[in-house]
Amino acid sequence: MAVLTDFKGEKPTWCPGCGDYGVLNALQRTAVDLGLDPEDMVVVSGIGCSGKLSAYFGSYGLHTIHGRTLPTAQGVKLANRDLTVLAAGGDGDGFGIGMGHFIHAMRRNVDITYLVMDNHIYGLTTGQTSPTSDPGFVTKTAPKGAVEFPVHPLSLALSAGCGFVAQGFSGDIPQLSAILKRAIQHKGFSFVNIFSPCVTFNKQNTYEFYKSNVVKVDDDPEYDSANLGLAMAKIEQTQSIVTGVLYEHNRPTYEDSVPNYSKTGLATAQHVLTEADFERLLTQFQ
Amino acid sequence: MNGELGWKVGGEQGEGIDSTGEIFAWTLHRLGYYAFAYRHFMSRVKGGHTNYKIRVTDRAVGHHGDDLHILVAFDQETVNVNWDEMVDGGIVIADVASGDVQHPETGNVHFCSIPLTGLAKESGSAIMKNMVAVGVTAAIVGLTPEDFLSVIEDRFKKKGQAVVDSNLSAVRIGYDYYNQHFSHHLQLPLRPVAIAPRHLYISGNEATALGALAAGCRVLAAYPITPATEIMYWLVKYLPEYGGVVVQAEDEISAVNMALGANYAGARAMTSTSGPGFSLMMETLGLAGISETPLVIVDVQRGGPSTGLPTKTEQSDLYEALYGSHGESPRIVLTPTTIEECFRFAVEAFNLAETYQCPVILASDLYMGMSKGSIDSLDTSSVQIRRGKLVTQSELEGVSRGEFKRYQVSEDGISPRAIPGQKGGRFIALGNEHDEFGSEMEDQSMRVLQMDKRARKLQSFHELSGASVSGPKDAQITLVGFGSTRGVIDEARTALMQQGLIVAHVQVSVVAPFPADLIRPYIAGAGTVLAVEVNSRGQLADQLRLQLGYHEKIQSCLKYDGDPMLVKDIVKRAKEVIAVGSVN
Ligand SMILES: Cc1ncc(C[n+]2csc(CCOP(=O)(O)OP(=O)(O)O)c2C)c(N)n1
Ligand code: SF4
Ligand SMILES: [Mg+2]
Numbered sequence: 001m002a003v004l005t006d007f008k009g010e011k012p013t014w015c016p017g018c019g020d021y022g023v024l025n026a027l028q029r030t031a032v033d034l035g036l037d038p039e040d041m042v043v044v045s046g047i048g049c050s051g052k053l054s055a056y057f058g059s060y061g062l063h064t065i066h067g068r069t070l071p072t073a074q075g076v077k078l079a080n081r082d083l084t085v086l087a088a089g090g091d092g093d094g095f096g097i098g099m100g101h102f103i104h105a106m107r108r109n110v111d112i113t114y115l116v117m118d119n120h121i122y123g124l125t126t127g128q129t130s131p132t133s134d135p136g137f138v139t140k141t142a143p144k145g146a147v148e149f150p151v152h153p154l155s156l157a158l159s160a161g162c163g164f165v166a167q168g169f170s171g172d173i174p175q176l177s178a179i180l181k182r183a184i185q186h187k188g189f190s191f192v193n194i195f196s197p198c199v200t201f202n203k204q205n206t207y208e209f210y211k212s213n214v215v216k217v218d219d220d221p222e223y224d225s226a227n228l229g230l231a232m233a234k235i236e237q238t239q240s241i242v243t244g245v246l247y248e249h250n251r252p253t254y255e256d257s258v259p260n261y262s263k264t265g266l267a268t269a270q271h272v273l274t275e276a277d278f279e280r281l282l283t284q285f286q
Numbered sequence: 287m288n289g290e291l292g293w294k295v296g297g298e299q300g301e302g303i304d305s306t307g308e309i310f311a312w313t314l315h316r317l318g319y320y321a322f323a324y325r326h327f328m329s330r331v332k333g334g335h336t337n338y339k340i341r342v343t344d345r346a347v348g349h350h351g352d353d354l355h356i357l358v359a360f361d362q363e364t365v366n367v368n369w370d371e372m373v374d375g376g377i378v379i380a381d382v383a384s385g386d387v388q389h390p391e392t393g394n395v396h397f398c399s400i401p402l403t404g405l406a407k408e409s410g411s412a413i414m415k416n417m418v419a420v421g422v423t424a425a426i427v428g429l430t431p432e433d434f435l436s437v438i439e440d441r442f443k444k445k446g447q448a449v450v451d452s453n454l455s456a457v458r459i460g461y462d463y464y465n466q467h468f469s470h471h472l473q474l475p476l477r478p479v480a481i482a483p484r485h486l487y488i489s490g491n492e493a494t495a496l497g498a499l500a501a502g503c504r505v506l507a508a509y510p511i512t513p514a515t516e517i518m519y520w521l522v523k524y525l526p527e528y529g530g531v532v533v534q535a536e537d538e539i540s541a542v543n544m545a546l547g548a549n550y551a552g553a554r555a556m557t558s559t560s561g562p563g564f565s566l567m568m569e570t571l572g573l574a575g576i577s578e579t580p581l582v583i584v585d586v587q588r589g590g591p592s593t594g595l596p597t598k599t600e601q602s603d604l605y606e607a608l609y610g611s612h613g614e615s616p617r618i619v620l621t622p623t624t625i626e627e628c629f630r631f632a633v634e635a636f637n638l639a640e641t642y643q644c645p646v647i648l649a650s651d652l653y654m655g656m657s658k659g660s661i662d663s664l665d666t667s668s669v670q671i672r673r674g675k676l677v678t679q680s681e682l683e684g685v686s687r688g689e690f691k692r693y694q695v696s697e698d699g700i701s702p703r704a705i706p707g708q709k710g711g712r713f714i715a716l717g718n719e720h721d722e723f724g725s726e727m728e729d730q731s732m733r734v735l736q737m738d739k740r741a742r743k744l745q746s747f748h749e750l751s752g753a754s755v756s757g758p759k760d761a762q763i764t765l766v767g768f769g770s771t772r773g774v775i776d777e778a779r780t781a782l783m784q785q786g787l788i789v790a791h792v793q794v795s796v797v798a799p800f801p802a803d804l805i806r807p808y809i810a811g812a813g814t815v816l817a818v819e820v821n822s823r824g825q826l827a828d829q830l831r832l833q834l835g836y837h838e839k840i841q842s843c844l845k846y847d848g849d850p851m852l853v854k855d856i857v858k859r860a861k862e863v864i865a866v867g868s869v870n
Contacts, residue, residue, distance in 0.1 A: 062547065075545060100537065104540070266530065268552070285492070
């Protein structure tokens with residue numbers, strides 16, 4: 001059985017205190033708890049500070065281009081459904097340049113887990129407005145404050161038919177790890193948005209802010225994550241400053257819905273046509 | 287008649303023109319003839335002129351022919367658009383349903399007005415006009431209605447015997463009507479005596495799709511686009527029979543990245559597209575290059591730029607295939623020159639992508655992809671699957687985790703490759719510059735080592751010769767083309783030789799890595815070089831100059847009006863450049 005050190009990759013270079021450390025730690029714990037083998041896992045990451053996750057985590061990794069984690073990760077999974085596949089990236093990566101893929105990945109429901117390390121800012125490019133930046137938030141590209149209405153990832157995911165919608169906070173690793181565990185175990189596309197503070201470029205969405213404002217769904221004994229209406233209401237009431245598994249609903253995965261799709265990993269099988277196959281295939285041209 | 291007959295049916299789009307053409311072509315093919323069909327159509331669903339040209343020959347050809355012997359016109363526009371193609375002695379069948387069809391007073395053409403739609407109505411339904419036209423054609427060329435039976439049965443038996451019978455009876459009605467009212471006849475070429483066991487009627491797109499399946503491709507991620515969609519259709523039908531899947535992606539960026547992800551994970555996957563989609567894929571070409579991930583992209587070219595001429599052929603994506611994407615990274619560009627090569631190169635594309643761990647662009651075009659032709663074989667027995675330096679689990683024995691050098695600076699520039707799931711092979715594939723283990727870094731000397739390693743990998747390319755050559759090295763004029771123009775250039779060469787010229791022909795089938803050594807003697811020795819291409823800039827001519835020099839003798843024969851190259855276009859231009867050359 002793999003232990004924590006097996007899930008360690010390169011030494012992280014994030015700024016001290018960056019929220020992304022919490023995400024990495026929680027993911028490593030989760031992998032150990034689930035008894036996963038690092039070499040049966042793939043992390044597909046985007047471009048951004050968050051995108052370094054693949055290098056720092058000990059599994060196979062594919063550090064792709066900006067905004068394209070989801071198509072790439074779906075490709076990995078379709079090639080080998082025996083792997084545990086995660087996509088990870090920032091709020092800019094996922095809700096800016098990659099937004100189209102996000103909606104369609106939720107519709108398609110390939111069995112992968114998507115982690116967004118949402119710091120409401122473009123970190124790697126040193127502090128520009130992101131699609132989740134709060135209105136009025138001052139950045140280098142919005143010196144008078146952001147004027148566009150922010151993307152609301154959770155309600156968006158619910159309306160796009162996502163079967164697993166959760167939000168975590170990198171300042172609460174035990175909770176985040178519990179969420180990730182359920183997300184990875186969920187059959188189908190699972191989405192975990194994570195408040196992951198950028199201590200260098202965002203002085204507004206800070207640890208302190210989340211610690212004092214976040215509402216946990218688990219603290220609400222009446223909450224039922226199978227109820228879409230409750231999920232919508234909770235997000236509304238808390239202005240999305242909420243953590244926990246908001247919604248879980250099983251619907252058949254893409255892999256199980258596509259006619260005749262291989263039950264085992266395509267990548268590990270031989271694919272050779274026999275002369276009899278050719279004869280059969282060529283009759284349509286005769 | 288030179289062993290051939292050109293036949294065309296034309297009318298409004300959406301009126302069954304294609305199926306008329308297909309029934310005629312299939313029938314001839316099954317009788318042992320060689321049919322080559324080119325579809326002229328427009329980017330709209332209903333209305334607008336469309337036509338379906340079939341050239342019937344006694345041997346395999348790669349061109350729809352310049353000449354037209356029989357034209358079936360369902361409307362006035364068909365006559366107007368196609369009149370100039372008619373040969374002397376040709377026959378035009380005009381449907382009188384759309385009024386009194388007029389024709390120009392030029393040429394010596396038999397013009398036969400026939401109530402095709404009226405006869406169809408009498409036989410039960412106006413939509414049978416196409417079958418009546420088939421019957422008329424049969425009468426002209428000396429076939430019998432019964433010759434069409436097997437094709438009609440295949441197409442209509444699902445709908446019941448009554449439908450088969452009424453279609454056949456419509457053919458008989460047209461056949462009888464023509465014989466009662468007209469006496470002009472034209473001859474089909476001599477019917478080939480023996481039919482090859484694999485006498486196939488197939489398009490370039492179908493051959494490409496079959497090649498991908500044969501190569502072990504089990505994932506196609508694509509977004510619909512003319513003229514590449516047929517690859518998707520074919521694989522949607524057959525991939526599931528082999529456990530595979532066609533994903534209709536949300537856009538081409540998604541499609542190409544899905545294909546890359548699947549290849550990274552060890553499956554064989556591809557995407558198929560045309561110009562606009564190919565443009566969206568540029569960033570991923572670079573990712574595949576630097577992360578050394580195999581990737582196969584089929585680009586069935588069409589008229590550009592932008593949406594351009596969506597239903598017309600062109601060969602104008604060559605620059606993009608060669609140079610598209612920022613930065614510098616290796617790639618292989620294949621331009622199949624025959625339908626058989628579409629199959630063979632599709633198989634090979636996957637082998638090359640894995641051998642050289644780089645993107646392979648298989649660039650055909652609308653003319654190659656959508657035209658159907660009769661061929662006599664597809665070499666399925668030589669299909670091989672070669673996966674390059676994919677490591678086995680036993681080769682990874684003893685490699686501790688994190689020690690696998692995925693990007694080892696090797697002599698041939700190709701490094702061992704592991705796939706997820708293999709123990710000891712853990713690595714990160716990445717678009718950032720990296721060291722031998724796949725760790726992102728900016729060390730200058732390692733950067734240069736990695737760049738040079740990637741640049742080096744195609745030096746050992748040897749799998750395909752890259753061009754076919756015919757004629758002497760010291761020809762008066764050497765015609766050079768790439769991709770789909772092989773057939774037309776070959777016929778132009780014959781025509782020029784019949785006029786006493788010494789002509790050679792070089793057809794490039796691999797543009798990168800460029801087969802310079804093979805081609806050089808034909809350029810060096812030629813009096814004049816004529817680069818024949820369906821684009822406006824002379825993109826192949828540029829490659830010839832860049833790779834070989836000889837700027838002063840390279841001339842261009844270009845066409846970019848939406849129509850395919852014709853034999854006479856090349857002959858005319860060749861004579862022009864030779865005349866200029868002899869004056870100088
Ligand atoms: C196509 C493209 N456009 C722009 C960039 C530059 N770029 C790199 S990361 C980034 C934004 C990062 O923000 P986010 O995704 O939120 O990640 P973070 O650094 O905050 O984790 C941008 C704009 C790029 N790499 N590629
Ligand atoms: S810039 Fe922000 S997001 Fe990036 S590493 Fe530093 S703290 Fe983290
Ligand atoms: Mg961010």
